[in-house]
Amino acid sequence: MGKEVIELKKIATQVRRDILRMVHAAQSGHPGGPLGCADLFAALYFKVLKHNPKRFSMDGEGEDLFFLSNGHLSAGWYSVLARTGYFDKRELSTFRKIDTRLQGHPATEEGLPGVRVASGSLGQGLSVACGAALAKRLNNDPHLVYCLMGDGEQQEGQVWEAAMFAAGRQIDNLIGMIDYNGQQIDGAVDDVMPLGNLQAKWASFGWKVLDMDGNNMEDVLKTLDKAKSLCGNKQPVVILVHTEMGYGVDFMMGTHEWHGKPPNDEQFERAMDNFEETLGDY
Amino acid sequence: MKEYTFEEKKDTRSGFGLGLLDVARTNPDVVGLCADLTGSLNMVAFQKEFPDRFFQVGIAEANMMGIAAGLTIGGKIPYTGTFANFSTGRVYDQIRQSIAYSKKNVKICASHAGITLGEDGATHQMLEDIGMMRMLPNMTVISPCDHNQTRAAAVAIAEYQGPVYLRFGRPKVPNFTDPGEPFRIGEAVVLNEGTDVSIFATGHLVWEALEAGKALFKDGIRAEIINIHTIKPLDVKTVLQSVEKTGCAVSAEEHQVHGGLGDAISQVLARYRPTPMELVAVNDRFGESGKPAELMEKYGLSARAIVEKVMQVLQRK
Incomplete structure (x- = not known):
């Protein structure tokens, strides 16, 4: 295993500690999804994205842009935003508390650096990402736009409006990612509303579709590299990011129970035993 | 009393199309x-002249609103165009x-607003949009x-930084304002000064208010006619100055009685200067098919209806 992969895995471990500590301290929030996507968040923010954390600008000119359409994964996103330098990591302790910039779902209203649009009401992020990608095209800015969605979110019609548009307009500076953990609030996605053949659906809409093991850092990096190399070919790219909700916490995996529930004190202690403090807690 | 005249009737939506071209x-x-x-919104000329700056999104209004939001991130000023009901109710959460x-x-640009959309009927006659939009913070x-x-408003909104809802309509109506008059967001226009009653009108009802003012003048009633072209932020100062003088008010709009201009004015009056007031608006019901003029008459959105409300409110002074 390369040194870079080892470093990124350490970061992802710390991100998972952050997520648990934030959600536990707030006694509210969504631990399951961001725990599953911690590896992806770490890879994107510490390796893949070309971005300027210290000089955040809303227009993001000359940078890659990331949109979190499934805004309930905020705890994981805030962790990597803080740890790459968008804001002081101590601010993570304010998550979901009164007067915080770290709203339950991401928002621009309080001016949190790194966030460019509010999200939380599902299905909207890919449309916004399409618009941002079009603006980059108009501005002759060669950087890329990334958008993470949930798999349950694929039940929203607007996702498919955006999918049709991006392919029809040959938006090829856009990488969609779907957290394919198979769980949503009410249970398994296939029980709540089956997605059918998600791979075939996106392919039939005209997207290049890749699969990724989202909890294997080597595969995360390899697939993101592949996705980038496919950009610029008059076709948008989407990655089915296979993850496990609650990844790394033995009793949170394999169930939808921890989609939107904070651990109590005892559960929190047990959960934290799974993760070494690699970068120093906030 | 100033007499307003017009050379021809024109639709407000074609004013939008020209204004968009001006500003582009x-x-x-x-x-x-x-x-x-694009045809209904008069955006064809823009599309032809600026093909790289025009995006046809198909029948997918929710996606259009999201794309527009994304375009602003790259510094663009997007004007979205569709009917008022697809510009608001269909995409409220977006x-x-x-x-x-x-x-x-x-800039959310909404054509075919109100009952004057006509023959297509109530499914397309958006009468709740002002209410929905003015409830949103930042709008x-x-x-x-x-x-x-x-046309002037379509130009002016580009200079303003922030979300805007621009409402206009389908039918040809008297075109009486000065084409050279700049549009100032948030500044009501006093069209005629008066001492007996304040008539606050918006959209197609402004001409009807002028007509009502003429009829009232013959009966010796001096109506102050004010064009409230910006419903939010409301020109509170002008509203209060007028009722200070007249002591009673009538609002007139092509919208539901709930949530629109009448609500906005009456809230100001209730808070700062309780004043007798009557509302000319659609009375909590859906519209129907018909010719615009017939519908305006049937739903009580005419000069005659304004005169009736004025007579009622004068009794309450």
Whole structure:
């Protein structure tokens, strides 16, 4: 295993500690999804994205842009935003508390650096990402736009409006990612509303579709590299990011129970035993 | 009393199309989006002149609002075009989260507003849009009265930083405002001064208010006619100055009685200067098919209806 992969895995471990500590301290929030996507968040923010954390600008000119359409994964996103330098990591302790910039779902209203649009009401992020990608095209800015969605979110019609548009307009500076953990609030996605053949659906809409093991850092990096190399070919790219909700916490995996529930004190202690403090807690 | 005249009737939507072209020629950041209604919105000329700055999104209004929000992130000033009901009710959550809450510089341009959409019937006759839009924090709501003013408003909103809802309509109506008059967001226009009653009108009802003012004048009643082209932020100062003088008010709008201009004015009066007031608006019911003029008459949105309300409110002074 390369040194870079080892470093990124350490970061992802710390991100998972952050997520648990934030959600536990707030006694509210969504631990399951961001725990599953911690590896992806770490890879994107510490390796893949070309971005300027210290000089955040809303227009993001000359940078890659990331949109979190499934805004309930905020705890994981805030962790990597803080740890790459968008804001002081101590601010993570304010998550979901009164007067915080770290709203339950991401928002621009309080001016949190790194966030460019509010999200939380599902299905909207890919449309916004399409618009941002079009603006980059108009501005002759060669950087890329990334958008993470949930798999349950694929039940929203607007996702498919955006999918049709991006392919029809040959938006090829856009990488969609779907957290394919198979769980949503009410249970398994296939029980709540089956997605059918998600791979075939996106392919039939005209997207290049890749699969990724989202909890294997080597595969995360390899697939993101592949996705980038496919950009610029008059076709948008989407990655089915296979993850496990609650990844790394033995009793949170394999169930939808921890989609939107904070651990109590005892559960929190047990959960934290799974993760070494690699970068120093906030 | 100033007499207003017009050379011809023109639709407000064609004013929008010309205004969009005006502003696009001077401001390269202006881009246009449309959901399969370029002809109806008079956006064809823009599309032809600026093909790279025009985005046809198909019949997918929710997606259009999101794309518009995204375009602002790259510094663009997107004008979205579709009918008023597809510009508001259909996409309320997209506007709320991705545009209003996120303070995105999107100009939501809504044609065929109100009952004068006519024959297509109630499914398309949006009469709740002013209410929905003025409830949203960060949203500016503009409802110009004729072709010339709509053209000027379409230009002015590009200079304003923030989300705007621009409401206009389908039928040809008297085009009486000065084409050279600049549009000032948030500044009501006193069209006629008077001492007996204040008539606050918006959109197509402004001309009806002028007609009502003429009829009242013959009966010795001096009506102050005010064009409220910006419903939010409301020109509170002008409203209060007028009722201070007249002591009673009538509002007139092509909208439901709930949530629109009448609500906005009466809230100001209740808080700062309780004043007898009557409302000319659609009385909590859906519209129906018919010719615009017939519908305006049937639903009580005419000069005659304004005169009746004025007579009622004068009794309450």
